[in-house]
Amino acid sequence: MKHILLTNDDGIDSNGLYALYKELKKIGDVTVVAPHLEKSAVGHAITINEPIRVIEYNRADKFNGYAISGTPADCVKIAVKSLMPKKPDVIVSGINHGSNTATNVLYSGTVSAATEGIILGIPSIASSLLSFDHKADASYAAEFTARLAKTVMEKGLPPDTLLNVNVPAAKKKDIKGVAVTRQGKGRYDEIFEQRYDLNGRAYYWLTGKKMILDTADDIDDVVVLKNFISVTPIQVDMTNYQMLDVLKEWELIP
Amino acid sequence: MKHILLTNDDGIDSNGLYALYKELKKIGDVTVVAPHLEKSAVGHAITINEPIRVIEYNRADKFNGYAISGTPADCVKIAVKSLMPKKPDVIVSGINHGSNTATNVLYSGTVSAATEGIILGIPSIASSLLSFDHKADASYAAEFTARLAKTVMEKGLPPDTLLNVNVPAAKKKDIKGVAVTRQGKGRYDEIFEQRYDLNGRAYYWLTGKKMILDTADDIDDVVVLKNFISVTPIQVDMTNYQMLDVLKEWELIP
Numbered sequence: 001m002k003h004i005l006l007t008n009d010d011g012i013d014s015n016g017l018y019a020l021y022k023e024l025k026k027i028g029d030v031t032v033v034a035p036h037l038e039k040s041a042v043g044h045a046i047t048i049n050e051p052i053r054v055i056e057y058n059r060a061d062k063f064n065g066y067a068i069s070g071t072p073a074d075c076v077k078i079a080v081k082s083l084m085p086k087k088p089d090v091i092v093s094g095i096n097h098g099s100n101t102a103t104n105v106l107y108s109g110t111v112s113a114a115t116e117g118i119i120l121g122i123p124s125i126a127s128s129l130l131s132f133d134h135k136a137d138a139s140y141a142a143e144f145t146a147r148l149a150k151t152v153m154e155k156g157l158p159p160d161t162l163l164n165v166n167v168p169a170a171k172k173k174d175i176k177g178v179a180v181t182r183q184g185k186g187r188y189d190e191i192f193e194q195r196y197d198l199n200g201r202a203y204y205w206l207t208g209k210k211m212i213l214d215t216a217d218d219i220d221d222v223v224v225l226k227n228f229i230s231v232t233p234i235q236v237d238m239t240n241y242q243m244l245d246v247l248k249e250w251e252l253i254p
Numbered sequence: 255m256k257h258i259l260l261t262n263d264d265g266i267d268s269n270g271l272y273a274l275y276k277e278l279k280k281i282g283d284v285t286v287v288a289p290h291l292e293k294s295a296v297g298h299a300i301t302i303n304e305p306i307r308v309i310e311y312n313r314a315d316k317f318n319g320y321a322i323s324g325t326p327a328d329c330v331k332i333a334v335k336s337l338m339p340k341k342p343d344v345i346v347s348g349i350n351h352g353s354n355t356a357t358n359v360l361y362s363g364t365v366s367a368a369t370e371g372i373i374l375g376i377p378s379i380a381s382s383l384l385s386f387d388h389k390a391d392a393s394y395a396a397e398f399t400a401r402l403a404k405t406v407m408e409k410g411l412p413p414d415t416l417l418n419v420n421v422p423a424a425k426k427k428d429i430k431g432v433a434v435t436r437q438g439k440g441r442y443d444e445i446f447e448q449r450y451d452l453n454g455r456a457y458y459w460l461t462g463k464k465m466i467l468d469t470a471d472d473i474d475d476v477v478v479l480k481n482f483i484s485v486t487p488i489q490v491d492m493t494n495y496q497m498l499d500v501l502k503e504w505e506l507i508p
Binding site for chain 2 (some may be wrong): 045254
C-alpha cells in the first residue's frame with residue numbers, strides 16, 4: 001500500500017482538501033496534516049520564533065488527521081519528521097482555491113508545501129483550482145490530481161523537482177486537455193488602499209490586479225485561459241546559470 | 255543622485271541594517287523601509303488577511319525611515335508603490351544576521367525582499383553575514399555590499415535575476431576573495447522538540463542541524479567555509495526546463 005501525505009494552505013476544513021482526500025484514498029493510505037487556519041500567501045515561511053501546536057482532527061464524517069498551528073511548510077516538516085510512521089511515497093498539496101501560476105508560485109503556501117516535500121526528498125505535487133470561491137466544486141481537479149499522483153509514484157520525479165498543477169474552473173467536458181508549461185512572468189499590479197481606524201490612524205490593505213505578461217502558448221497563465229490543465233515542473237535550484245559567466249567578468253573586489 | 259531602497263528581515267532596529275545604511279548613503283539617497291519587528295524565515299510571505307501599518311521611524315542618531323507591520327516582501331511593495339516618490343535604482347536587503355545559502359534561499363525573508371524587487375523590475379541584492387550574533391560587526395559585509403550595489407547600478411542585472419551575497423564572519427584581512435557560486439543543496443535535518451505547557455498540553459519547537467550536502471568548489475555553502483564571499487545569481491523563474499520534454503512523454507489524461 002502506498003503512503004500519501006495530504007496538506008494544503010487553505011486549512012484542514014477546506015472543501016478542496018476534502019475533495020482531494022476522497023480521490024487519494026482510492027490509491028493509498030492518506031495522512032492529512034494541514035494548517036488549523038487558512039495560511040494563504042505565506043510563501044515558504046516556517047515557524048521558528050513560536051511553538052507549534054498539533055491538534056488531533058477526528059471527523060467521523062470526513063477523516064482523521066492533524067491540524068497544525070503553523071504554515072504549510074511546517075505541516076510537511078512535522079508530518080515527515082514526527083507524525084508519520086514512515087516517509088510518504090508522495091506529498092500532495094491542495095486542492096487550493098485560486099490559481100498558483102506565474103509569480104504566484106513564489107507567494108503560494110500550496111506550492112511551498114510541495115517545495116518542502118522535495119527538500120525532504122519526497123516526490124511532491126501542488127494543485128490549484130482557478131476559482132477563489134471556497135465552495136467551488138473541486139471534484140474534477142481532485143480526480144485529475146490523484147491520477148497524476150499515481151503516475152508520479154510509478155514514474156518518479158527528478159530529486160529537485162515538483163509538479164505545479166493548475167486546473168481551470170470549468171466543467172470536465174469543457175476541459176480541452178493537459179499542457180506541460182513554463183512558469184509565466186505575470187504578476188500583480190498592487191494597490192495599497194488607505195483607510196483610517198476608529199482613532200483616526202491610517203492603515204493599508206494590500207490589493208491588486210493580476211497582470212498576465214506572457215503570450216507564448218506554453219505558459220501556465222496562457223493555457224489555463226484556454227481551458228487546458230497546466231502542469232509545470234518547478235525546481236528548488238534558483239541559480240541563473242547563464243548569469244554565472246557574466247558575473248565572473250565583473251571585478252568583484254573583496 | 256541614485257535612489258536606493260534599503261530593507262531587511264531582522265527589523266528596522268537591526269545593527270546589520272544600520273551598518274549597510276552608513277555605507278549606502280555614500281553612494282546615493284537611501285530610503286529605509288523595514289519590518290517593525292524581526293521577520294526571519296517568513297519566506298516570500300505577503301500580508302493579505304490583515305491590514306498593514308506604516309510607522310514613521312525618526313532617529314536623529316541613525317536615520318529617518320518607515321517601520322512596517324508586515325513582511326520584507328510587504329516592505330518592498332509598499333515602499334515602491336506608496337512611499338517612495340520615484341522607483342529606486344537598486345534595492346538592497348540586509349545585512350542579515352545569519353547565512354542565506356542553499357535551501358535557506360527559499361526560507362529567507364532577506365532574499366524574498368530582493369525577489370520582490372526583481373518582480374517589480376528593480377535590480378536587487380540580498381546580503382547576509384555568517385553570524386547569528388545580532389551584535390556581530392557587519393561593517394565589512396556592508397562595505398562590500400555597497401560597492402556591489404554601485405556596480406549593479408552601473409552594469410544592471412538581467413530582468414529576472416537578483417544577487418544573493420553571503421559574507422563569512424571573518425576579519426577583512428582574512429577574506430580570501432569573491433566567488434561566483436551556484437545555490438547549494440544543503441538543508442536542515444529538523445528536530446521537533448516536544449515540551450509541555452503549564453496545562454500539560456504538548457507543543458513543539460522546530461530546530462535542526464544544517465547539513466552541507468555539496469562538495470563542488472563553486473557552491474555557496476562551500477566557498478564561505480573557505481572564507482570567500484559568495485555571490486549567487488538567483489532567478490524568479492523556477493521552471494525545470496530539462497523536465498519539460500520528459501513530462502510531454504507522460505500520458506497526462508484530463
